[in-house]
Amino acid sequence: MTKALKIVVVAALILSVAAIVRLKQRDKQMEAVQSLTTPPTAAEPAASGLPRLVDLGADKCIPCKMMAPVLEELKEQYKGKLDVVFLDVWKNPNVSAQYGIQVIPTQIFYDAAGKELFRHEGFFSKEDILAKWKELGVDLSASGSSAATFERLTPAKADERPKESICYMCDGDIDARTLVTVQTDKGPVRLCSPHCYFIMHSCLTEDKTEFERKVTVTDWPTGKPVPILEAVFLCGEDETTGRPWIKVFAGRDAALAERSAAGGSVLNLESLAQKEMSHRCGFCDRACYPQDAAEVIVEGGVHTWGCCSHCALGVAARTGKDIEVREKDRLTKQPVVVKTFEGRVASLEPATAVAWFGQRQKPDGTWASAGCFHQGFFTSVDNLKRWVEQNPLETGRLISISQALADKMKLTPAQIQKACKIGECVPK
Ligand SMILES: [Zn+2]
Numbered sequence: 001m002t003k004a005l006k007i008v009v010v011a012a013l014i015l016s017v018a019a020i021v022r023l024k025q026r027d028k029q030m031e032a033v034q035s036l037t038t039p040p041t042a043a044e045p046a047a048s049g050l051p052r053l054v055d056l057g058a059d060k061c062i063p064c065k066m067m068a069p070v071l072e073e074l075k076e077q078y079k080g081k082l083d084v085v086f087l088d089v090w091k092n093p094n095v096s097a098q099y100g101i102q103v104i105p106t107q108i109f110y111d112a113a114g115k116e117l118f119r120h121e122g123f124f125s126k127e128d129i130l131a132k133w134k135e136l137g138v139d140l141s142a143s144g145s146s147a148a149t150f151e152r153l154t155p156a157k158a159d160e161r162p163k164e165s166i167c168y169m170c171d172g173d174i175d176a177r178t179l180v181t182v183q184t185d186k187g188p189v190r191l192c193s194p195h196c197y198f199i200m201h202s203c204l205t206e207d208k209t210e211f212e213r214k215v216t217v218t219d220w221p222t223g224k225p226v227p228i229l230e231a232v233f234l235c236g237e238d239e240t241t242g243r244p245w246i247k248v249f250a251g252r253d254a255a256l257a258e259r260s261a262a263g264g265s266v267l268n269l270e271s272l273a274q275k276e277m278s279h280r281c282g283f284c285d286r287a288c289y290p291q292d293a294a295e296v297i298v299e300g301g302v303h304t305w306g307c308c309s310h311c312a313l314g315v316a317a318r319t320g321k322d323i324e325v326r327e328k329d330r331l332t333k334q335p336v337v338v339k340t341f342e343g344r345v346a347s348l349e350p351a352t353a354v355a356w357f358g359q360r361q362k363p364d365g366t367w368a369s370a371g372c373f374h375q376g377f378f379t380s381v382d383n384l385k386r387w388v389e390q391n392p393l394e395t396g397r398l399i400s401i402s403q404a405l406a407d408k409m410k411l412t413p414a415q416i417q418k419a420c421k422i423g424e425c426v427p428k
């Protein structure tokens with residue numbers, strides 16, 4: 001035998017052995033398919049007579065975990081239009097053979113008659129899944145599901161407050177005893193409180209040298225304006241919420257007198273500013289109180305804040321890292337926890353959580369973000385709707401948390417640099 005022939009014979013032997021092994025595996029798989037009673041086989045029509053999406057994955061594989069909130073959202077929003085089924089291939093080892101899959105996660109699309117239309121391997125976003133159904137001739141967007149399309153584009157009632165009584169920063173009511181006024185080229189800007197003043201100051205992009213000369217605050221006992229550079233501040237914390245409060249005085253004696261009644265610490269402008277700036281939004285840099293903010297844990301353990309829920313997601317875009325966001329439902333204060341993986345939502349607790357994207361129509365007719373004070377997360381669509389009902393001036397629309405994150409991930413570094421800075425997102 002020549003050397004070349006020997007090689008050919010050995011190779012043929014190896015191939016036939018491999019083929020036998022593969023066949024034996026297939027026999028085993030066939031047995032597995034036959035012995036399986038549940039779940040339904042791939043060719044079986046969906047019991048509900050609906051188009052069906054089957055996701056095969058496992059609870060410990062990362063891209064599979066990322067599919068979980070996507071499936072929950074689809075299940076919730078296309079109830080009665082689409083059957084969404086998750087099968088765990090590690091807990092039910094026969095399933096992968098039954099469906100003939102090589103990779104998890106795999107998503108299989110069936111029509112209402114149970115015919116397979118398409119399959120996809122790896123993470124598949126909600127937007128991509130919906131686009132695929134459309135491409136396959138199954139239009140789910142016309143589902144009429146109020147959950148997917150809830151919006152309010154005109155306020156439920158007119159804002160009848162005079163302009164001078166609305167805080168420039170938060171749109172809240174101005175209390176005459178805590179008013180702060182900043183003189184600008186365009187006239188005086190009125191703010192509800194020293195905190196809103198520091199928020200504004202923290203995100204101004206102009207040269208801030210001697211900025212304080214333009215600012216007056218209000219003497220708590222008399223209601224008279226005082227230059228901020230001459231004021232003394234009494235700062236304390238709310239007993240229940242721990243949220244800071246600030247009272248301003250024209251003189252130190254009055255501040256000390258109030259301290260003996262109300263508690264707190266007397267501070268000068270410099271130390272108050274330091275305290276106010278000690279917590280900043282990890283996305284837009286503005287000053288915030290932890291009590292009002294979303295907590296953000298960046299991969300590697302760094303903790304920061306999101307001054308609003310959408311800014312919190314923006315930390316993933318700004319840092320390019322995976323994050324965990326711990327936010328509170330704006331209506332009930334129940335926790336909402338979002339974990340991201342490579343710029344997408346990997347897990348969402350509770351899975352029914354959604355976001356409100358507060359928007360306002362600008363004079364030219366286009367829509368822009370209504371600013372950080374008008375955004376929020378909710379544990380359910382119902383909570384969001386109730387909150388919108390309780391806040392008749394809010395306008396905007398419901399979006400999925402995946403979409404809110406995707407919107408942030410699309411931003412360029414230059415846009416992130418300017419994010420939420422005064423004038424960028426608060427059309428007035
Ligand atoms: Zn305010």
Ligand SMILES: [Zn+2]
Pocket residue numbers: 281282283284285286306307308311372420
């Ligand atoms: Zn922010």
